[in-house]
Structure formats: structure tokens, C-alpha cells
Amino acid sequence: MPAKQRLLVIGGDAAGMSAASQARRLRSEDELEITAFERGHFSSYSACGIPYWVGGEVTDRRDLVARTPQEHRHRGIDLRMRTEVTAIDLDRQCVRTRDLDAPDLDERWHGFDQLVIATGAVPRRPDLPGIDAEGVHGVQDLDDGSALLDALDKERPRRAVVIGAGYIGVEMAEALRHRGLDVTVLEAAPEPMSTLDPDMGRLVRAAMNGMGIRTVTGARVTRIRTDDDGRVSAVATQDAEYPADLVVLGLGVRPRTELARAAGLPLGASGGLLTDFAMRVRGHDNIWAGGDCVEVHDLVSGRERYVPLGTHANKQGQIIGTNVGGGYAVFPGVVGTAVSKVCELEIARTGLLEAQARELGLRFVAVTVESTSRAGYYPGAAPLTVKMLAERRTGRLLGVQIVGREGAAKRVDIAAVALTAGMTVEQMTALDLGYAPPFSPVWDPVLVAARKAVAAVARG
Amino acid sequence: MPAKQRLLVIGGDAAGMSAASQARRLRSEDELEITAFERGHFSSYSACGIPYWVGGEVTDRRDLVARTPQEHRHRGIDLRMRTEVTAIDLDRQCVRTRDLDAPDLDERWHGFDQLVIATGAVPRRPDLPGIDAEGVHGVQDLDDGSALLDALDKERPRRAVVIGAGYIGVEMAEALRHRGLDVTVLEAAPEPMSTLDPDMGRLVRAAMNGMGIRTVTGARVTRIRTDDDGRVSAVATQDAEYPADLVVLGLGVRPRTELARAAGLPLGASGGLLTDFAMRVRGHDNIWAGGDCVEVHDLVSGRERYVPLGTHANKQGQIIGTNVGGGYAVFPGVVGTAVSKVCELEIARTGLLEAQARELGLRFVAVTVESTSRAGYYPGAAPLTVKMLAERRTGRLLGVQIVGREGAAKRVDIAAVALTAGMTVEQMTALDLGYAPPFSPVWDPVLVAARKAVAAVARG
Structure with missing residues (x-):
């Protein structure tokens, strides 16, 4: 033995x-x-x-x-x-x-x-003056969450600044807004959610603004100002200063x-x-x-x-x-799927963004379609934007981004499986997806995008 | 020219x-x-x-x-x-x-x-005595729908009998129930929705009963009884009679x-x-x-x-x-996807049922898992049952059925794409599906089913 x-x-x-x-x-x-x-x-x-x-x-x-x-x-x-x-x-x-x-x-x-x-x-902590001040919070583990909730309860902050508008930053901005705080999000990129192409990130920004979150893009944070007690009092960027009783770092990990x-x-x-x-x-x-x-x-x-x-x-x-344990299993890899929710807005992506595809030397077409989550006549049908990237010549699916309301995010799974299988957008147009008025228009929005991508590939 | x-x-x-x-x-x-x-x-x-x-x-x-x-x-x-x-x-x-x-x-x-x-x-019309009586409605086109709505408005029927519990029968039963009618559904099969395996159809029956629709299964309709004016008065089966002011045929087409x-x-x-x-x-x-x-x-x-x-x-x-028009396109085929909604219950299937797989001479494993539509701790997380069939030895995915609440039906698209691509259940366990607490547990229910199917295939 x-x-x-x-x-x-x-x-x-x-x-x-x-x-x-x-x-x-x-x-x-x-x-x-x-x-x-x-x-x-x-x-x-x-x-x-x-x-x-x-x-x-x-x-x-x-x-x-x-x-x-x-x-x-x-x-x-x-x-x-x-x-x-x-x-x-x-x-x-x-x-x-x-x-x-x-x-x-x-x-x-x-x-x-x-x-x-x-x-x-x-969590990424930028090397900024004041970054270790009291009132600056990361949110990586449950201890961080506890500390933040304690601060909310005890210090009753009124103004929050979130640095970074990635998934965590945007979700935290919404959470703080729910709690009634005045929330500003500072993001260095041209739009929030740089996991999306900027034209899709713009839709996220509109939704954030709609729920009363102030978004400042192209913002380079230069320092965190503190008061005499060493507590955070404001966040300074290259050209402005945002008063803050609480700072949350949402810069990723x-x-x-x-x-x-x-x-x-x-x-x-x-x-x-x-x-x-x-x-x-x-x-x-x-x-x-x-x-x-x-x-x-x-x-x-x-x-x-x-x-x-x-x-x-x-x-x-x-x-x-x-x-x-003596068995056999492998992790073949990922296709880059991520989903998130901001207020009622659902955000999803899989595969490559335009910038990523370009960096890899790929030539591609990018199409965007507006559709609805359900049959147009069915109650609750909500607008939904699908962007699709396909390789030129081969028509291979490269990536999908979806922004919409209920029923938008998990639709990205269709594209995630298609990417895993190496499908072309033409093959996707024939996919036998679930259709009934409460769940989809007769052409699922992903199929509509695939059809438009096929036409774009054919144009060369 | x-x-x-x-x-x-x-x-x-x-x-x-x-x-x-x-x-x-x-x-x-x-x-x-x-x-x-x-x-x-x-x-x-x-x-x-x-x-x-x-x-x-x-x-x-x-x-x-x-x-x-x-x-x-x-x-x-x-x-x-x-x-x-x-x-x-x-x-x-x-x-x-x-x-x-x-x-x-x-x-x-x-x-x-x-x-x-x-x-x-x-629409299939069984060759029954009384089938052409006034008050017996098919629902295939808009003219049929108009006629039925007219009848509801003018005749104010109180009791409806729906013959057949397929998609249309079940959807019509719910529609009539919404309008306040007393609704009985008669179905020859052992469970409603014979587009599902009986163990999944049972969940549909429970939901129908929960919304006050009476379901009678194993019911063979023998005649439609009429009153002296030639209007429908009841539907008779082999062993009972169901009074009816209105009959809707939901026997498919x-x-x-x-x-x-x-x-x-x-x-x-x-x-x-x-x-x-x-x-x-x-x-x-x-x-x-x-x-x-x-x-x-x-x-x-x-x-x-x-x-x-x-x-x-x-x-x-x-x-x-x-x-x-001079172009070129093909319809490669279907994988048998269908989705439907009964009250708050979402119903979906793709691929083969057990009976269909057996008829084709396939040997397979069938597994069923209970999961939730969202992370268990996230508000609105609802139970969801996934059944998965995979071929013995090869592990090839053969079919998926899903019954649950919000977020159940369109999950079947994951399996529809996987079937199209000829994936095995083992390949499915690695799928990079969208995960965030509002949309899925960290293991998507379809992945949980795939894991269980892999284990069943391995047992031989």
C-alpha cells in the first residue's frame, strides 16, 4: 500500500x-x-x-x-x-x-x-498621495465588505467617489447610490466598462447617469486629499477636485x-x-x-x-x-465571457473587442443591431443592442457585446458556445434558438446580428 | 437581357x-x-x-x-x-x-x-361526433382568434374545455383562465406537454393546477355534446363528461x-x-x-x-x-428547440426526448438536477430543473429539457448551440458561460447537469 x-x-x-x-x-x-x-x-x-x-x-x-x-x-x-x-x-x-x-x-x-x-x-491600488487615508476602501474580500458597511453605518458618508468604472466600480457605484449617497465615478478611459467597446460603453454611461450617478471619463486621478484628521476629503484629477467622504477603489485586481x-x-x-x-x-x-x-x-x-x-x-x-484525486480533467480555456448588471441595464460580452482583434492582427467586420428582448407586441419587450465582430473572408465569429434590459445578458451564452465551437456567423444564422413571444422576437437579436455580419463579410 | x-x-x-x-x-x-x-x-x-x-x-x-x-x-x-x-x-x-x-x-x-x-x-380536428358544433374553436390564424374573442365577449362562457395539452392547448388554457373562465384541459397522454418527458411534464401539470386549471390526463375524448340549439354543452371522455360553454382545440397542427x-x-x-x-x-x-x-x-x-x-x-x-433572388443560402436543419410559458413557469426543450432517443436505437444516460436561476443569495433566485440526455460511451449531448421560473427557458439556447456543434457533455462542462449573481449561480444549472451527465457516462 x-x-x-x-x-x-x-x-x-x-x-x-x-x-x-x-x-x-x-x-x-x-x-x-x-x-x-x-x-x-x-x-x-x-x-x-x-x-x-x-x-x-x-x-x-x-x-x-x-x-x-x-x-x-x-x-x-x-x-x-x-x-x-x-x-x-x-x-x-x-x-x-x-x-x-x-x-x-x-x-x-x-x-x-x-x-x-x-x-x-x-485589488489594484494606484500609487497616489493619500491612497492609504482613512475612508479609502478596496472591495476584494468579505473583510473589505464588512469594513465598508461599518463605515457606511457609523460615518454616514454623504458623498462617495468611485475610482474606476470596470465591473466592480460600476456595481459599487450602484450599491452606494441605492444607499442614498451622492456618487461620482472617475474613469481614465473614454467610457465606463472598458471591457466593452466604447460605443457600447456609452450605453452603460447613459444608464448610470439615468440613475443619478455622475460619471467623469478621461479622468486621471492625481491625489486623494485628506482633512486634518487624515480622513479622505476629496479626490483630485488632472483638472478638477471631487469632494468625498468615502472613496471606493474599483480599478480591478x-x-x-x-x-x-x-x-x-x-x-x-x-x-x-x-x-x-x-x-x-x-x-x-x-x-x-x-x-x-x-x-x-x-x-x-x-x-x-x-x-x-x-x-x-x-x-x-x-x-x-x-x-x-487520480482522475483526469482539463480546463481547455475561456472565450472571455462576462456579464453584469447596472440598475436595470444588463451588460454582456464574449470573445474579442475591436481593440483586441486589431492588436492580434485580425481583420474584421463589426455590426450593431437594435432589437427587443421579447416579441415587440409582448408586454415587457425591452430594447437590446447587439454588437458582433466577425473575421473578414472566413466569417468566423470573433466576439459579441450585448447591452439591454431584462433578457439581454444571458443571451451572450449563445455566442460563447458558438465561439467555443469555432462557428462562422453564417452558421449562426441557422441556429435553432428558443422562440416564443415572451422570450424573443421571431428572429432572436443574436440571429439578426449574425445576418447583418454575414452581409458585411460578403461585402468584403 | x-x-x-x-x-x-x-x-x-x-x-x-x-x-x-x-x-x-x-x-x-x-x-x-x-x-x-x-x-x-x-x-x-x-x-x-x-x-x-x-x-x-x-x-x-x-x-x-x-x-x-x-x-x-x-x-x-x-x-x-x-x-x-x-x-x-x-x-x-x-x-x-x-x-x-x-x-x-x-x-x-x-x-x-x-x-x-x-x-x-x-389545426388537427379529431373526427368526433359534435366536433362542428357552435362553440368549438380552433386557434390557427387571426380569424380564429377574432372568432374566439367575439364568442368570449358576446356569449360570456363560464366553463371552457381545452382538448389537448401541447403548447397551444396549455397557452390557451392559461389565456382563458386569465379571463376568469373555469378551465379544464383534457389530454390523452399521461402528462401535459408531451414535447417533454413525462417527469418534466409533471412539473407543468403542477403549475397549471396551481393557477386553478383542472388537468385530466389519460383522457380519450369520445364526443362533444350539444344542446337543443346545436351549441356545445359538454365534452365526453371514455369515463366522464365535462360541462362546457366553450371548447378550444389544442391538438396541434x-x-x-x-x-x-x-x-x-x-x-x-x-x-x-x-x-x-x-x-x-x-x-x-x-x-x-x-x-x-x-x-x-x-x-x-x-x-x-x-x-x-x-x-x-x-x-x-x-x-x-x-x-x-440569385444568392445562395441553405437551411441546414433544426435541433428541436421549443420554449413556452405557462403562468410564471418557463418550459424549454431541445434535442431528443427519452422516447425519441430509444426509438432511434440510441443508448443514453439521463440526469436531472435542481438548481436556481440566479446565485442562491440574490433576490429573485428561483428553482429550475434541468434534465440532460447524453449518449453512452461517446458522451455526445442528445437533449436538454428545462422547467423553471424566470431565466429558465432561454438557457436552452446553450444546449441548442452545443447540439448544433455536436459537443459532448464533457466539453459542455468547460463552457465559458456568463456568470454574475443576478444571472446565474457560479455553476450555471446547465453546467451542473453536464457534470452529472459526465459522471453518468463514466459509470457506463
């Missing part, structure tokens, strides 16, 4: 705990010992849910926790909370940990046979890979770990990585990209656990 | 007028003369919208008409309303017409170079192909015209057919099937028009 294997997991959120849980399903405690380290207070939580918790749609923080540390322990995973991994020693095959609740204790070393790195992401870098593991251009299809760190047979700390393969561009999303983290964790 | 071509179109609804309009876009009036004949009072209308008109969600009949006869004429199509085609003469390449508003006039012959047959469907049959054109097993991929009637270079009068190729089973749906009719018409 083989000796009992030791699996160590760094990170107690989606990727790490999915890996641990799946490995546990496949291997008994006699075969595999699983220990996981989490530096924070929570395990397996939904970071994506934080804006809705701040906004009040979700009232109980516990709802955002899919599985508590106790639940993990009951399933045979030795999850150690508030335990930070401070080093990975590949030669000796062990990691060093520190107990954050007992900082006087010595650090400890733990040996492993298999190691999962799921260290997640760090970067991979948290300092440990991996120090250990000499391979990192990509955006600083994320590089893995093979089985989610093994490249060149290391027994080191695995998944979630917000890795780069992923983009099936449309053929390149590696950094796409931190909970849904990828869960899938990758599942795949790691299967492989560690 | 070639002589001016003459295109004749039989049928002024979706397929026929899409064909005519597309041909007109591609060919000028100098090149192509287009004449269309429609027996009814309306052109290009949405039959699918009739239940919502009867139910009151759509108040103006005109909303159901996509394009009026006048609009077609303004675009250079000579559309003759209330004109019935009574014969097709293939040898002489002409059709005979009759003016329904002037029955005394002689019938006339019209020559063609190209002919489009888009004669649509006929069959292809209206008497003309084509008389002309010797090729018909399939279900009586629909057989065409090639370009929608040309097989063996006839200049005869085209599309819409509810044709059989379609089923990409999953490889067989011809009869699938009368407005969305196919529109696509096929578009393709005919392109080909007649």
Missing part, C-alpha cells in the same frame, strides 16, 4: 476549496491528508456578491459563504483559518506558515506531496503571486501563474494552481490572458481536485 | 412573405415580378401571439401583424388577399386561383417561372399540403413537403417550399421531422428568397 499522500492548499476560497473538496470526494482520509491555509476570516465565499451586500439586496453576510470552515472540516479537510503562507520551498517540498491571530508564535514548516496554489488576487514569484514559479505577462491544461504549474509535476492567481488560455485569441472570475476559479479548482 | 421572371407565392404569412420580401430586396421589379396569394384577411402575422391576444396581454390585433398587405404592396409585391390557390399545374407551370370575396367570378390561371409553396398548417399532394409533389411521413437544403422541393428545380407545410431535417436524429414553428418559417422564407 502506498504511503498516505499530503495535499497542501494555499487559499481557502473558490479555487482552493473546490480543489480540496473534489480531491476529498475521490480519495479517503486514509489515502490523502488535506490541509488548507486561509489568511482571512472566511472560506468559500462569493466575492462577486459583495456589491449586492453593500447595496442591501443581500442582507446577511452568511448568505455569501457557500461553505464555512466548520463544514469543510466536517468533510475531512483540515482548514486552518487566519494562517498565512509566507514561503514555498520547492527543493524541500514544504511551505512556511504564520498564525495571524498569534503573531508571537514561531512560523512553522509543512511538507507536501501535492501543492495547490490558490492565492487569488489583490492583479494576481496575488508574490509567493509563487519568490519560489521561482513561472509567471505570465500579467503576473499570473502559468499552468498546463490540467492546471499543473508549468514544469512542476506536483504543483497546481487555479483561480484569480493564474493566467488562462483564451480560445479565441490563442493567447494567455488574465481573467479573474469566480466561475473560472470554481471550474479550475474542480479540475485540480479531480487530477490530484 | 433576360426576360422578366415571374415568381408566384402561395401563402401570405411568415415563410411566403419572407421569401417574397427577400427576393424583392435582391431583384428589381424590372427583373422579377412577384405575386403572392393569401386566402385569409391578414398577411405576415404572428400566430404564436394569438394566446396572448386572447389572454389580454396583447390588446390590439394589429400588433400581431408584422407587415400589412399595403406595406407589402408598397415594396413591390403584388399581394392578393382572400385569393385561394385551388390547383398547381406543374406541366403547364401555372396555378389556378379563386377570389373568395367574389365566388361567382371564374377561377383564373397564372403562369410562373418560380413557385413558392408556403401553405402553412391546418398538420401540414396543409392538399394542393402539393394533388400536384404530385413529394411528401414525407407526416405529410409535409420534402425539400433539399436550399428549400427547393425535391426533384423540382423551380419549386420552393417553406414554413409549416414542410418537413425539416433534424440534425440530432438525422431524420426528417415535422416541426411547425414561426422561427423556422421565417428562416426558410429568407433562404428561399435569397436563392430565388
